[in-house]
Amino acid sequence: MKVAVISDIHSNLVALEAVLAAIGSVDAIWQLGDVVGYGPEPDAVVARLKEAGAIGVRGNHDAAVVGDLPTDSFNDDARAAVEWTRKRIRFETEAYLRALPEKLVLPDSTTARGELTLVHGSPRNPIWEYLTSTWAARENLGAFDSRWCLNGHTHVPLVLAQVGQSVKGLAVDAAIRIELGDSRAFLNPGSVGQPRDGDPSASYMLFDTDAYAASWQRVEYRIEDTQARMLELGLPPGLARRLTFGL
Ligand code: ZN
Numbered sequence: 001m002k003v004a005v006i007s008d009i010h011s012n013l014v015a016l017e018a019v020l021a022a023i024g025s026v027d028a029i030w031q032l033g034d035v036v037g038y039g040p041e042p043d044a045v046v047a048r049l050k051e052a053g054a055i056g057v058r059g060n061h062d063a064a065v066v067g068d069l070p071t072d073s074f075n076d077d078a079r080a081a082v083e084w085t086r087k088r089i090r091f092e093t094e095a096y097l098r099a100l101p102e103k104l105v106l107p108d109s110t111t112a113r114g115e116l117t118l119v120h121g122s123p124r125n126p127i128w129e130y131l132t133s134t135w136a137a138r139e140n141l142g143a144f145d146s147r148w149c150l151n152g153h154t155h156v157p158l159v160l161a162q163v164g165q166s167v168k169g170l171a172v173d174a175a176i177r178i179e180l181g182d183s184r185a186f187l188n189p190g191s192v193g194q195p196r197d198g199d200p201s202a203s204y205m206l207f208d209t210d211a212y213a214a215s216w217q218r219v220e221y222r223i224e225d226t227q228a229r230m231l232e233l234g235l236p237p238g239l240a241r242r243l244t245f246g247l
Contacts, residue, residue, distance in 0.1 A: 005189045005205040006054070007032035007120075007152030010061065011039030011085065012193030012243075015202040016048055018221035019192050023204070032152035032189065033059025033120030036089070036097065038081045038239050039193055040229040046093045058100035059120035059153065060127050065089070066098045069127065077236040084235060102126040105146060115146035116209075121153045130154050134167040137186055141167070149186045150207075156197045157190035157205070157216050174199075177215040187214055193226075194239075200246035 004023040009016050009031065023029070031054045036042040038061070049056075063069035064082045071079040089097075103126050104118040122129035122136065124143035131137055131151055137160035140149075159170040162184040172178070172190075190203025197203075201218040208214070227240040 001027040001209045003028045003030055003207040003209060005030050005032065005150055005187070005207050006192050007189050007204075008034040008059070008155050008191035008193060009036075009039075009045055009049075010034055010191070010193035011036045011042040011045050012202075012226050013039075013041035013044045013048065014223075014226045015193045015219075015221045016045055018219045019202050019204050020048070020052060022217065022219045023206075026206070029054040030118055030150065031056030032118060032150060033057045033100070034061045034152065034191075035059070035100075036065055036085050036093075037061025037078065038235075039226060040233050040235060042085050042089050043093045046096045050096065055104070056100065057104050057118050057120055057126065058097065058102060061085075062097045062100060063127055066094055068098075077239050080236050081239060084233075105144075117144040117146045117149040119149065119151050122151060123149055131158075131160060131186055131188070132156075134160060134169050137167040137169075138162075140186070141184060147182075147184050148180065151186055151188055152191070154188060155191035155195055156188065157203050158188040159185055159214075161185040172216045174216060174218040177213055180212045180214065190216065194243060195246040198246050200244060 004026045029052050064071050065085045071082050106116045119126040122131050122140045124140050157172045160167050189205035192202045195203050201220045206215050223243050230240040
């Protein structure tokens with residue numbers, strides 16, 4: 001089965017459309033949370049995900065928008081965008097976000113090698129923890145049973161794979177393909193709507209569950225269209241500006 005894995009779309013419809021066009025034909029689309037927040041088109045992004053038949057989990061921004069997570073620990077721009085989104089979204093969008101689970105464990109039949117766990121942050125703290133270190137990854141190996149965990153939240157493409165008793169990190173560049181073998185691993189597709197690895201193009205991952213391989217892709221999109229819309233709608237200018245730099 002060929003799966004497109006996308007994450008951290010953050011209401012960036014222009015980026016999502018570019019990614020969906022580049023993905024082409026796949027058997028499934030899985031999204032890893034933060035569907036909304038930061039960007040200007042929450043309703044249209046949710047409608048597009050529904051149309052594409054995507055399944056997935058909720059992120060901290062999704063939870064905050066529907067009132068399930070306080071925004072005290074969000075920075076000012078993030079909090080402003082959450083409040084902007086909350087006031088603006090349609091009922092169907094809110095219902096969609098509310099229904100997203102924190103964790104999704106896909107059954108054995110999905111892959112030839114057993115279950116897969118989908119979370120936004122980490123298995124032990126699906127909403128909040130950033131998996132940015134081999135230490136954090138090792139701590140999380142006991143918090144899920146499946147071979148692979150797909151996670152987002154950091155907005156940086158990354159593989160953290162178990163090697164013996166330790167975990168090794170591997171930064172992934174565009175178009176790299178990794179054979180996963182028997183290792184347990186955390187796979188992060190990077191962010192569609194607000195990349196933070198210095199490359200402003202939208203990031204996603206193709207996952208081949210038959211060949212046990214994953215590859216990372218980048219897609220350029222019209223960043224200035226998203227930025228113009230954000231400024232027109234009164235979202236914080238800093239959130240628009242950062243899209244230029246992928247930071
Ligand atoms: Zn995010």
